[in-house]
Amino acid sequence: MTDTDNKSIGYYLRTHIREYGMVVALVAILAFFQVLTDGIMLKPVNLTNLFLQNSYIIIMAVGMLLVIVGGHIDLSVGSVVGFVGALAAVMIVNWDLPTLFVVPACLVVGAIIGAAQGYWVAYWRIPSFIVTLAGMLVFKGLTLALLGGASVGPFPPEFQAMSSGFLPDIFAGLIEGRFNVFSMTIGVVLAALLPILGLRSRAKQAKFAAVDEPMAFFAAKHAIAGLAILYVTYLLSTYRGLPNILVIMALQIALFTFITNSTTLGRRIYALGGNEKAAKLSGINTKRLTFLTFANMGMLAALAGLVFAARLNTATPKAGLAFELDVIAAVFIGGASMSGGVGKVIGAVVGALIMGVMNNGMSIIGVGIDWQQVIKGLVLLAAVIFDVYNKNKA
Amino acid sequence: MDTILEMKNITKTFPGVKALDDVSIKVERGEIHALCGENGAGKSTLMKVLSGVYPHGTYEGDILYDGGVQEFKDIRDSEDRGIIIIHQELALVPLLSIAENIFLGNEIAENGIVNWPATFARTGELLAKVGLKENPATLVTNIGVGKQQLVEIAKALSKKVKLLILDEPTASLQENDSQKLLDLLLEFKAQGITSILISHKLNEINRVADRITVIRDGKSISTLDARAGKITEDDIVKDMVGRDMAHRYPERTPNIGSEKLMEVRNWSATHPLHPERKVVDNVSIDVAAGEVVGIAGLMGAGRTELAMSIFGKSYGTDISGEVLINGKAVDVSTVEKAIASGLAYVTEDRKEMGLILEESITTNITLANLGGVSERGVLNDGAERSVAEDYRNKINIRTPNVGQKVVNLSGGNQQKVVLSKWLFAAPEVLILDEPTRGIDVGAKYEIYTIINQLAADGKGVIMISSEMPELLGMCDRIYVMNEGEIKGQLAAKDASQEAIMRMILKA
Numbered sequence: 084m085t086d087t088d089n090k091s092i093g094y095y096l097r098t099h100i101r102e103y104g105m106v107v108a109l110v111a112i113l114a115f116f117q118v119l120t121d122g123i124m125l126k127p128v129n130l131t132n133l134f135l136q137n138s139y140i141i142i143m144a145v146g147m148l149l150v151i152v153g154g155h156i157d158l159s160v161g162s163v164v165g166f167v168g169a170l171a172a173v174m175i176v177n178w179d180l181p182t183l184f185v186v187p188a189c190l191v192v193g194a195i196i197g198a199a200q201g202y203w204v205a206y207w208r209i210p211s212f213i214v215t216l217a218g219m220l221v222f223k224g225l226t227l228a229l230l231g232g233a234s235v236g237p238f239p240p241e242f243q244a245m246s247s248g249f250l251p252d253i254f255a256g257l258i259e260g261r262f263n264v265f266s267m268t269i270g271v272v273l274a275a276l277l278p279i280l281g282l283r284s285r286a287k288q289a290k291f292a293a294v295d296e297p298m299a300f301f302a303a304k305h306a307i308a309g310l311a312i313l314y315v316t317y318l319l320s321t322y323r324g325l326p327n328i329l330v331i332m333a334l335q336i337a338l339f340t341f342i343t344n345s346t347t348l349g350r351r352i353y354a355l356g357g358n359e360k361a362a363k364l365s366g367i368n369t370k371r372l373t374f375l376t377f378a379n380m381g382m383l384a385a386l387a388g389l390v391f392a393a394r395l396n397t398a399t400p401k402a403g404l405a406f407e408l409d410v411i412a413a414v415f416i417g418g419a420s421m422s423g424g425v426g427k428v429i430g431a432v433v434g435a436l437i438m439g440v441m442n443n444g445m446s447i448i449g450v451g452i453d454w455q456q457v458i459k460g461l462v463l464l465a466a467v468i469f470d471v472y473n474k475n476k477a
Numbered sequence: 478m479d480t481i482l483e484m485k486n487i488t489k490t491f492p493g494v495k496a497l498d499d500v501s502i503k504v505e506r507g508e509i510h511a512l513c514g515e516n517g518a519g520k521s522t523l524m525k526v527l528s529g530v531y532p533h534g535t536y537e538g539d540i541l542y543d544g545g546v547q548e549f550k551d552i553r554d555s556e557d558r559g560i561i562i563i564h565q566e567l568a569l570v571p572l573l574s575i576a577e578n579i580f581l582g583n584e585i586a587e588n589g590i591v592n593w594p595a596t597f598a599r600t601g602e603l604l605a606k607v608g609l610k611e612n613p614a615t616l617v618t619n620i621g622v623g624k625q626q627l628v629e630i631a632k633a634l635s636k637k638v639k640l641l642i643l644d645e646p647t648a649s650l651q652e653n654d655s656q657k658l659l660d661l662l663l664e665f666k667a668q669g670i671t672s673i674l675i676s677h678k679l680n681e682i683n684r685v686a687d688r689i690t691v692i693r694d695g696k697s698i699s700t701l702d703a704r705a706g707k708i709t710e711d712d713i714v715k716d717m718v719g720r721d722m723a724h725r726y727p728e729r730t731p732n733i734g735s736e737k738l739m740e741v742r743n744w745s746a747t748h749p750l751h752p753e754r755k756v757v758d759n760v761s762i763d764v765a766a767g768e769v770v771g772i773a774g775l776m777g778a779g780r781t782e783l784a785m786s787i788f789g790k791s792y793g794t795d796i797s798g799e800v801l802i803n804g805k806a807v808d809v810s811t812v813e814k815a816i817a818s819g820l821a822y823v824t825e826d827r828k829e830m831g832l833i834l835e836e837s838i839t840t841n842i843t844l845a846n847l848g849g850v851s852e853r854g855v856l857n858d859g860a861e862r863s864v865a866e867d868y869r870n871k872i873n874i875r876t877p878n879v880g881q882k883v884v885n886l887s888g889g890n891q892q893k894v895v896l897s898k899w900l901f902a903a904p905e906v907l908i909l910d911e912p913t914r915g916i917d918v919g920a921k922y923e924i925y926t927i928i929n930q931l932a933a934d935g936k937g938v939i940m941i942s943s944e945m946p947e948l949l950g951m952c953d954r955i956y957v958m959n960e961g962e963i964k965g966q967l968a969a970k971d972a973s974q975e976a977i978m979r980m981i982l983k984a
Binding site for chain 1: 788789791811812813815816822824829830831832833834835836840844845847848851854855856857858859862880898
């Protein structure tokens with residue numbers, strides 16, 4: 084292998100097939116359903132729904148990615164979603180506490196739940212599968228106890244806004260009709276900002292060593308991503324604009340991508356999952372890191388719980404049921420390794436979107452819930468087989 | 478003497494690499510034939526061709542065995558003809574008994590129902606043959622590596638072996654277990670079993686081998702006959718590396734500081750599971766700047782335990798004692814603090830404890846000093862790359878680029894990555910635990926050169942090794958450790974293998 088080989092686009096694509104393969108798959112699935120649903124798939128109202136429906140899975144998939152990269156698993160997240168939703172309902176509806184107090188309080192409760200489970204995993208070395216299986220049962224039970232077996236609701240509008248609200252159009256009226264100019268502006272700024280940030284990091288890299296990624300590839304990638312952002316924001320702007328939850332999610336994804344790619348904290352989590360003993364003997368506090376990934380997961384599960392309750396506008400004893408399976412599936416579809424140390428935030432997000440688009444598309448064309456499960460199961464298996472096949476070939 | 482095996486003009490090509498290039502080897506019936514060569518020379522590939530791991534048709538050339546051309550389809554095929562290979566990494570199931578392991582896949586059974594009495598009786602006979610006094614029902618995990626090796630050999634015997642191939646059988650054995658194993662090979666020879674022995678340890682080859690074939694860069698270089706006359710280790714080394722190696726250890730003019738750079742006082746630690754066992758017992762050692770100090774001892778003497786308990790209490794419980802650096806007591810209670818105090822520890826098992834195999838060279842090198850390539854917790858990609866490039870050039874890590882995954886490197890290059898990691902952490906004192914285990918002669922020389930450079934830069938180096946010639950060749954001073962205690966120390970000029978052994982055996 085020589086340096087000139089390194090620069091060829093084909094070579095780069097072959098070595099990064101996993102990263103881009105799933106994005107291509109997502110686009111292909113989108114296109115497939117766009118045709119099959121006679122264009123309903125990408126209608127602004129459906130696209131908006133798609134984000135609203137999958138927000139809580141994506142929020143948790145990002146946290147689950149860190150747990151899985153660290154070499155563990157968290158089965159309790161579905162139950163925590165239900166429990167925190169119930170807790171919020173009881174605090175707001177039954178006790179009349181203000182939303183501004185309840186939301187942060189619930190996030191803290193989620194972090195404490197995650198920390199309580201992480202404590203046993205990290206410091207007592209009890210397998211995470213067992214600890215969180217116990218947590219799953221405990222919090223499912225506590226949800227029932229808290230709600231007394233009945234649904235509690237409805238929520239005040241300011242709480243609902245978290246999930247079903249949209250960014251207000253501060254430039255309203257600039258354009259005739261129902262077009263959200265502010266949302267579109269954000270899309271344009273974002274589409275312009277990404278390549279600028281990308282170029283800056285390339286320049287920084289070039290100062291020290293040769294850049295791996297071919298320039299043509301970089302340009303194409305950003306052109307496609309930019310167009311996709313513009314197109315999606317355009318579609319959303321013609322409906323009601325950017326949903327609040329999409330903004331929350333985007334910020335969360337950006338934050339965790341930064342943490343995993345560019346911080347020592349992120350690097351240490353990958354090292355922990357890759358080889359715990361070597362990480363420990365390199366001076367990394369592996370126990371504290373494990374503990375933190377679980378606390379973080381708990382907090383994100385709480386956020387998802389709030390979003391889900393706000394979306395249904397009620398807390399039900401069944402909320403969160405089997406969410407953990409969707410979340411874990413999303414992470415593995417996104418390319419994380421069961422044995423830890425491998426996986427990307429953006430992969431988990433794409434994995435969650437693939438599941439979400441399939442749910443949505445199959446529902447529109449009228450595939451029954453029975454066959455939906457079968458197909459989703461096969462997609463999960465196929466994605467992991469693709470992974471293993473690629474790894475063996477390399 | 479008739480020939481039991483002849484491999485003629487074997488060529489084996491992998492995509493892009495010619496692993497074997499026209500290799501020929503002739504093994505006579507009843508001899509012990511040693512196969513030597515640097516790592517990556519093609520020894521293991523040749524044996525895989527022979528045992529059918531690479532089936533007939535995937536290589537060129539002929540295998541003549543036991544009177545005819547053989548076309549093995551798989552391992553089973555070659556095993557049926559009496560060719561048994563014992564790999565370096567033992568293939569035993571830890572939580573099954575000795576008897577179950579020996580007959581795994583080859584059970585004494587009728588209609589799928591195992592005959593346990595016959596299995597245990599037969600295991601008893603086989604264990605007696607290899608001189609292993611263990612209950613056949615003992616779990617493999619409960620016996621030491623040396624004994625596990627014997628179980629592997631017993632397993633080979635159960636299959637009516639005619640040609641026994643051992644791939645570095647003594648790599649993880651201590652001295653007396655190695656001797657026992659070699660004696661066993663000589664005994665098999667007396668019984669008419671032919672053996673091929675792959676080994677890096679030239680003294681062992683010299684002890685048992687009748688003839689020696691040397692392979693270099695995928696080509697057979699020479700076959701030396703040890704029965705005809707004494708072959709020196711230098712003869713073998715010369716053929717292995719293709720150059721005359723007058724000095725196996727690089728020259729060094731010691732420039733040793735007068736003050737103690739690090740001092741360990743009255744260090745003790747107990748076994749984590751058996752609190753009554755003192756694994757390290759009141760040990761006091763020291764090292765000066767620019768000094769290379771060795772710790773000799775048999776496996777299980779407590780050397781690794783000493784090093785790991787000092788390095789952030791990574792081993793044992795109930796640890797007591799003092800560590801001083803430059804005369805000041807330092808806190809080494811966690812690995813983080815030990816590194817901050819100026820310590821580094823290169824583990825004996827680089828794959829298990831030293832490297833993240835699925836990560837890049839760059840990631841591995843910066844792992845112990847992420848602060849050095851980041852600002853307020855944010856990593857600087859470029860700085861990281863340039864650090865990695867720097868070490869790649871400085872200590873000659875052979876790789877097309879530093880983004881390469883460590884798992885793809887050879888043992889010697891992996892060890893250089895581990896060393897780079899600790900050099901980048903800028904320690905005062907490095908503890909090197911078996912720094913040249915499992916790497917070839919050429920790479921060893923490079924590692925020695927790095928160690929000498931460290932000493933020349935004023936670092937203190939503590940070197941733990943089970944290869945006594947290595948300690949004698951490298952160290953200024955050697956501590957001798959046994960059963961958790963320091964039995965004494967020898968200056969370089971007074972040290973010899975005999976002197977060290979005497980000190981170990983002196984109860």
